């Protein structure tokens with residue numbers, strides 16, 4: 001997720017989620033940060049994801065599906081290839097977890113209509129979100145299923161699980177290294193009734209076990225997060241998926257980088273109206289709280305659950321391998337106004353910009369598909385040559401207007417795929 005600006009957010013008046021948090025603190029003295037974050041984000045009445053539409057211009061940040069429909073289109077191309085590798089099952093399930101407003105589903109399903117018609121006929125797209133208020137946008141095609149659930153109500157799936165920015169929305173435990181010991185950060189109240197942090201004995205041994213497994217030396221005072229929800233999630237996916245692939249897209253790092261001494265204050269962030277806001281105790285239930293994802297934990301917990309890692313790429317590399325470069329070349333040839341071309345270029349470029357959304361990571365895992373390597377997941381030359389880009393519509397975040405109101409940029413010079421003959425080198429090597 002990416003905000004447009006950074007700055008301070010004003011404090012909030014008390015809402016339902018905060019009232020529940022304070023009630024629990026009065027009853028128990030303090031609560032783990034993870035419990036605070038669970039209530040702040042997912043309280044059924046007052047939680048952030050229960051009450052707000054967070055993604056897009058009217059929300060608090062934008063994500064890849066909100067930036068440009070090419071993201072969903074390229075994932076459809078990826079899923080068509082996975083369907084082939086699974087010997088073309090019918091039905092072929094694509095289960096999107098954390099589907100939010102359904103923008104990815106919408107772009108995916110619209111583009112799938114252009115792909116192999118047998119793939120399209122076999123496709124069963126299931127969009128899962130624990131957020132009851134997630135509204136699937138009105139535009140069709142939306143002939144597939146949308147399910148509200150924070151578990152996975154499926155078994156025996158042949159197909160793929162995909163997610164974008166799901167795992168960064170799992171509540172995290174926070175910790176601090178004090179006198180060479182792992183202490184957990186709890187939330188409590190001071191004498192004036194302000195919410196404050198308090199370090200104490202961990203509420204679960206799993207925090208220390210996770211940190212011990214990292215092989216990282218954490219210095220005194222280091223403060224960070226562990227995302228223990230990954231373990232159960234990997235188990236649930238593995239239990240539901242008989243045979244197929246898991247594609248997980250999010251921002252984060254391998255453990256060695258995530259827990260590097262240079263990140264000694266962790267990666268917890270809060271977002272409100274496209275602004276990085278000032279800490280988790282502001283605007284409780286009205287601002288997002290998130291932390292970078294530990295991709296080593298994703299891989300390890302996956303392997304423990306039977307999900308075999310095929311590789312991790314940057315989003316930039318991954319989308320490029322799926323044909324983002326072809327799409328931009330085709331975009332150049334399409335008849336449209338200069339404004340529309342520039343807006344589409346800008347948003348497509350953002351998807352592969354190594355310092356923007358393109359810097360996210362993509363983990364691909366499989367279960368029960370032996371003998372397949374990462375490179376075979378990529379589409380054939382024929383498929384790449386036939387790709388045409390979908391175009392922005394009013395559902396997408398207007399990045400062009402938001403970030404570059406004067407339209408002064410020479411977009412062709414910014415685009416990393418400027419030379420079609422140069423299509424093979426990843427953009428961050430230029």
Ligand SMILES: C[S@@+](CC[C@H](N)C(=O)[O-])C[C@H]1O[C@@H](n2cnc3c(N)ncnc32)[C@H](O)[C@@H]1O
Nearest residue numbers: 049063098099100129130131150164165166169
């Ligand atoms: C950061 S938003 C991303 C939404 C969308 N994927 C996108 O890219 O715009 C995270 C979403 O994951 C959902 N979520 C979090 N935990 C979940 C879980 N265990 N099962 C299903 N959905 C979950 C939240 O309700 C929220 O809609």
